[in-house]
Amino acid sequence: MASSLPILLLVLCSLNVAKAQLKLFNLRASDLPSNLMGTADGYVKVFCGSASLGKTSIRNNTPDPWWKEEFTHFKAQQNDVLRLEVYDSDYLFDDLLGVCQRQIKLGTHKHDCFLKKGGILHYSYTLG
Numbered sequence: 001m002a003s004s005l006p007i008l009l010l011v012l013c014s015l016n017v018a019k020a021q022l023k024l025f026n027l028r029a030s031d032l033p034s035n036l037m038g039t040a041d042g043y044v045k046v047f048c049g050s051a052s053l054g055k056t057s058i059r060n061n062t063p064d065p066w067w068k069e070e071f072t073h074f075k076a077q078q079n080d081v082l083r084l085e086v087y088d089s090d091y092l093f094d095d096l097l098g099v100c101q102r103q104i105k106l107g108t109h110k111h112d113c114f115l116k117k118g119g120i121l122h123y124s125y126t127l128g
């Protein structure tokens, strides 16, 4: 019996660090705020843990943008922090409208996130 314990621990540890694939999709926003520069020109930067997964294109002049881009991360694992930063593109400095962070869980999930400066980010992800 005693000799099987190290093997069991080894298996449990392997399961703990098992990498999974994260896919982020159906990114859209609603009611993004206008500023002095006019209607919002929204885009989203995507991070998972310490990895930067890239950013969407800019959707000009709409408070209700959607983005066709999908983001995939092959080295994700459960409880990694998914971080989405929503910006309004402007001439000099892009305006950070809000940040959405959550620990990812296995399965497919859909979320709405209220942005600090107004508006809501909607997104879905699958971890598996």
Ligand SMILES: [Ca+2]
Pocket: 037, 038, 039, 040, 041, 088, 089, 090
């Ligand atoms: Ca703008």
